[in-house]
Amino acid sequence: MSLELLLIIAFGGAVLIYFSGKISPKLRNCLAVVVSLLLVAITALLYGKSPNVTFYPGFFGIPIILRLNVLSWFFAITIVGIGLLSIVYSLQYIKDEKRLDYYYFTMLFINASMLGTVLSGDLISFFIFWEMMSWSTYLLISYKGGRAIGAGLKYIIMSIIGSLTMLVAIISLYNRFGTLEITALSSQMQTAPIDYTLFILILFSIAFVIINAFWPFHTWLPDAHAEAVSPFSSVLSAVLVRKGMYGLYLFMYVILGLNTLNKLSAGIISFNNVFCWIGAITIVFAALTALLKDDSKRILAWSTVGQGGYMILGVAFATTLGMAGGTFHILNHCIYIALLFFVAGAIEHQTGGVRDLNSLGGLIKKMPVTFVGGLVGISGLIGVPLTNGFVSKWLIYKTLILQGHPFLAFAAFLGTWGTILYGYKFIHNIFLGQLPEKYKDVKEVPFTMQLPIILLTILVLLFGILPGIPLKVVNAIGTSFGFESLNVTIWGIASETGTLNTINIFSALLVAAVFVWFLFRLGAKSVPVAQQDTYAAGTHIPKDKYHYTAEFYGPLYRMIKPFLRDVIDEFYYWIASSMQRLSDGVRRVYAGDVGYYVMYIILFIALLIFVQLKWKPW
Amino acid sequence: MVTKVMQIILSPLLALIVGVFFLGLARKIMARIHWRYGPPLIQPVIDMIRLFCQKSVSHGRMFDLGIVLSLAGSIVVVLFLPFGKICPLSSSGGLLVILYIMLLAPLGMALSGGEGANPNISIGISRKLILSLGYEVPLLLVLLAVMTRYKTISIMEVVNAQQSTGWSIISFPLFLSGLSYFLILPAILGIRPFDVSSAPQEISSGPMAEYGGKYLALATIEHAFVLFISIALFVNLFLGGAANPVIFFVKMLVVFVLGLCINAVFPRFRIEQAIKYLWKWPTLLAFVGLIITMAIRS
Numbered sequence: 001m002s003l004e005l006l007l008i009i010a011f012g013g014a015v016l017i018y019f020s021g022k023i024s025p026k027l028r029n030c031l032a033v034v035v036s037l038l039l040v041a042i043t044a045l046l047y048g049k050s051p052n053v054t055f056y057p058g059f060f061g062i063p064i065i066l067r068l069n070v071l072s073w074f075f076a077i078t079i080v081g082i083g084l085l086s087i088v089y090s091l092q093y094i095k096d097e098k099r100l101d102y103y104y105f106t107m108l109f110i111n112a113s114m115l116g117t118v119l120s121g122d123l124i125s126f127f128i129f130w131e132m133m134s135w136s137t138y139l140l141i142s143y144k145g146g147r148a149i150g151a152g153l154k155y156i157i158m159s160i161i162g163s164l165t166m167l168v169a170i171i172s173l174y175n176r177f178g179t180l181e182i183t184a185l186s187s188q189m190q191t192a193p194i195d196y197t198l199f200i201l202i203l204f205s206i207a208f209v210i211i212n213a214f215w216p217f218h219t220w221l222p223d224a225h226a227e228a229v230s231p232f233s234s235v236l237s238a239v240l241v242r243k244g245m246y247g248l249y250l251f252m253y254v255i256l257g258l259n260t261l262n263k264l265s266a267g268i269i270s271f272n273n274v275f276c277w278i279g280a281i282t283i284v285f286a287a288l289t290a291l292l293k294d295d296s297k298r299i300l301a302w303s304t305v306g307q308g309g310y311m312i313l314g315v316a317f318a319t320t321l322g323m324a325g326g327t328f329h330i331l332n333h334c335i336y337i338a339l340l341f342f343v344a345g346a347i348e349h350q351t352g353g354v355r356d357l358n359s360l361g362g363l364i365k366k367m368p369v370t371f372v373g374g375l376v377g378i379s380g381l382i383g384v385p386l387t388n389g390f391v392s393k394w395l396i397y398k399t400l401i402l403q404g405h406p407f408l409a410f411a412a413f414l415g416t417w418g419t420i421l422y423g424y425k426f427i428h429n430i431f432l433g434q435l436p437e438k439y440k441d442v443k444e445v446p447f448t449m450q451l452p453i454i455l456l457t458i459l460v461l462l463f464g465i466l467p468g469i470p471l472k473v474v475n476a477i478g479t480s481f482g483f484e485s486l487n488v489t490i491w492g493i494a495s496e497t498g499t500l501n502t503i504n505i506f507s508a509l510l511v512a513a514v515f516v517w518f519l520f521r522l523g524a525k526s527v528p529v530a531q532q533d534t535y536a537a538g539t540h541i542p543k544d545k546y547h548y549t550a551e552f553y554g555p556l557y558r559m560i561k562p563f564l565r566d567v568i569d570e571f572y573y574w575i576a577s578s579m580q581r582l583s584d585g586v587r588r589v590y591a592g593d594v595g596y597y598v599m600y601i602i603l604f605i606a607l608l609i610f611v612q613l614k615w616k617p618w
Numbered sequence: 619m620v621t622k623v624m625q626i627i628l629s630p631l632l633a634l635i636v637g638v639f640f641l642g643l644a645r646k647i648m649a650r651i652h653w654r655y656g657p658p659l660i661q662p663v664i665d666m667i668r669l670f671c672q673k674s675v676s677h678g679r680m681f682d683l684g685i686v687l688s689l690a691g692s693i694v695v696v697l698f699l700p701f702g703k704i705c706p707l708s709s710s711g712g713l714l715v716i717l718y719i720m721l722l723a724p725l726g727m728a729l730s731g732g733e734g735a736n737p738n739i740s741i742g743i744s745r746k747l748i749l750s751l752g753y754e755v756p757l758l759l760v761l762l763a764v765m766t767r768y769k770t771i772s773i774m775e776v777v778n779a780q781q782s783t784g785w786s787i788i789s790f791p792l793f794l795s796g797l798s799y800f801l802i803l804p805a806i807l808g809i810r811p812f813d814v815s816s817a818p819q820e821i822s823s824g825p826m827a828e829y830g831g832k833y834l835a836l837a838t839i840e841h842a843f844v845l846f847i848s849i850a851l852f853v854n855l856f857l858g859g860a861a862n863p864v865i866f867f868v869k870m871l872v873v874f875v876l877g878l879c880i881n882a883v884f885p886r887f888r889i890e891q892a893i894k895y896l897w898k899w900p901t902l903l904a905f906v907g908l909i910i911t912m913a914i915r916s
Contacts, residue, residue, distance in 0.1 A: 385719050398771055414754075417751050418751070432680070519836070555888075
């Protein structure tokens with residue numbers, strides 16, 4: 001199984017599906033699933049192998065290289081996995097929309113180009129795939145039209161800025177070293193002067209920080225995630241955004257390496273430190289902003305911003321534990337955020353497009369599978385023990401505390417408590433409370449939409465109870481960067497500074513729960529009652545007006561809202577509007593009327609004559 | 619192995635007895651402060667048995683499972699907390715795990731209450747969560763100061779370190795953190811002046827509004843556990859733990875009675891006032907404590 005075959009299937013499949021859609025929609029849907037399944041199978045088979053293919057003369061004489069190592073395999077499997085699930089989910093979700101050939105084509109094309117970025121072994125093919133990814137993402141964000149077009153524009157403008165800085169850095173590297181091969185660069189960069197290294201690193205970091213949506217470049221993400229169609233929101237949030245993390249890994253650890261990275265510091269300010277604080281600000285700001293939102297997908301979008309902060313906290317810390325925590329968190333986030341977007345999409349699909357958390361309620365009885373998915377997903381997001389999010393967060397916290405950075409740890413903890421608040425609001429406002437009359441005929445989603453939800457729910461719990469399975473790969477990534485190996489067992493982490501044993505927690509909780517359940521059954525029987533039959537101090541209960549949702553955390557909103565103006569976003573909008581004013585001014589000069597131009601020419605000649613008469617320069 | 623199993627069975631049982639005893643004691647002491655006679659000490663036990671035999675209403679599957687999850691979560695936390703020297707699961711993740719498993723109890727309660735479909739419950743839970751965000755800010759600073767000071771995340775090691783160097787609450791930077799913890803203790807316990815979430819006169823006991831019969835009994839047990847956990851954490855982190863359960867119990871009793879005196883004489887805060895208080899003095903103390911701890915360490 002070679003790498004070019006993987007890419008040919010990925011890109012060829014996308015094109016094939018577009019044309020098969022012209023023949024029959026059924027054929028197209030089947031093909032889409034088959035192609036995605038094939039990609040998952042091939043990628044899974046490639047585990048542990050490290051093929052390397054070089055194409056001469058490649059692009060303008062620069063050889064193009066495809067290669068696979070444990071880092072790119074880790075990202076590749078998340079891409080194809082989430083890609084498959086989102087295609088399966090799309091089958092029913094999207095079936096009533098228009099331009100479906102276009103939708104499936106773009107969806108698979110994005111997956112293929114993301115796969116390309118992680119498989120490329122030189123910077124030129126990396127850049128080409130990266131650009132393909134940016135543009136096709138723009139097309140799919142704007143798929144629904146209306147507000148989505150604005151969101152797409154916002155994304156593409158920020159993305160282009162990132163691509164341009166990256167291009168400058170790539171050209172500069174080529175000029176200096178005459179090669180763009182990653183392995184060659186990584187040995188050459190060791191001898192480069194420190195200021196040049198910093199220059200390159202900052203240019204690349206801008207590109208990756210933008211796509212990762214860290215503060216202060218977070219502004220594109222909430223709009224884009226909320227306005228895209230839900231299956232694609234999953235892809236966006238779970239894997240596409242994290243291509244930025246892949247880029248950071250590539251530059252910080254593969255090309256520069258640990259030794260060079262440690263040299264980039266002046267006094268207490270080091271490159272890693274700056275990243276850590278960016279991460280901390282991102283976490284707190286995003287968590288508190290998410291609290292104020294009333295749109296189910298917008299909440300999840302802001303949580304995506306915040307969770308990125310945890311990853312960079314772990315990764316930028318550059319210790320064995322931190323690295324493992326950050327990398328593991330990428331995988332965990334990928335799983336539960338995809339799950340949550342599927343859940344939000346299911347709600348949207350079954351209620352006729354409602355995303356407003358203030359007008360839902362009581363859906364637990366109508367959509368139990370979706371509810372369990374949502375609950376487990378939110379638990380993962382919070383990091384409740386026995387979900388996968390807990391293990392990675394535990395690793396990150398432990399790193400921060402033992403390395404003596406309690407304030408960073410505090411920011412991370414505070415973000416988690418913010419997550420609890422908005423996570424519960426998400427669950428409560430959608431699933432709990434009273435069911436409004438208009439939703440009494442809502443049904444559970446069809447099976448092809450349930451399947452991704454069920455699979456991801458199982459994964460969240462599995463990786464939470466037996467974290468050793470994914471940690472093996474995560475550990476291999478760490479050791480490939482030159483970190484020490486972590487002592488991983490199937491149910492946790494053993495180390496001299498404290499162990500984590502999830503199986504103990506799991507069995508304790510299980511035994512305790514069974515015991516309490518028996519105690520519960522032992523008591524006198526309880527009678528099921530209807531939802532209207534609640535305590536209201538003897539007064540009449542009006543239907544549909546009895547669910548406490550609007551301003552769920554009212555007193556807190558009033559306290560924190562003044563501090564949470566998104567100044568950065570306003571600043572970007574100010575730049576945009578000043579540019580618009582400037583262009584408008586220029587437009588007035590070029591009015592398009594010949595008379596004006598004649599006047600300009602005459603004025604210009606008059607000026608020249610005046611200059612000549614006065615100073616005689618010519 | 620046998621001692622381990624014995625400990626696993628024994629420690630939740632001890633916690634339950636201590637917690638329920640505290641519940642009874644609370645009513646008695648409150649009554650004496652109010653110049654009343656008060657119910658007998660075993661009144662909570664009598665109530666619980668009566669409640670178990672009474673019929674109740676259920677609002678659905680989550681309504682039942684939530685309360686089970688909540689109580690099970692509390693029992694697991696107890697297994698991680700040293701009670702004297704009894705700590706069955708001391709080596710499974712330390713203070714960070716305790717901090718997170720402590721989430722299960724309120725989360726279960728919130729899920730169970732949420733399905734109760736009563737706005738009083740929703741208001742109560744919303745207040746409870748806001749309040750918890752309020753007291754978590756100083757609490758996290760306090761815990762981080764302790765963990766930074768002793769360079770460990772294991773609660774057992776914190777206790778052992780104090781046996782040799784003396785209690786944290788009288789050691790230099792940590793007395794600030796200890797004081798801060800004591801100031802927020804009523805908020806953690808959810809007693810007056812911080813009983814905004816249960817507020818019987820305003821929102822019909824909030825999350826408890828739909829509970830009756832065995833649900834109420836389990837909720838009472840759960841409350842007993844919460845009492846035990848918050849006070850035991852304080853004793854372990856700041857009062858040096860104890861070599862045997864009896865001394866540990868005495869220390870807990872002192873802390874509890876002090877907290878009760880505050881409870882008895884103060885009226886209830888509004889939620890905004892509570893947050894303002896929590897984010898002012900306790901946070902300031904904890905913050906200064908953490909900064910000094912950091913400075914000393916480096």
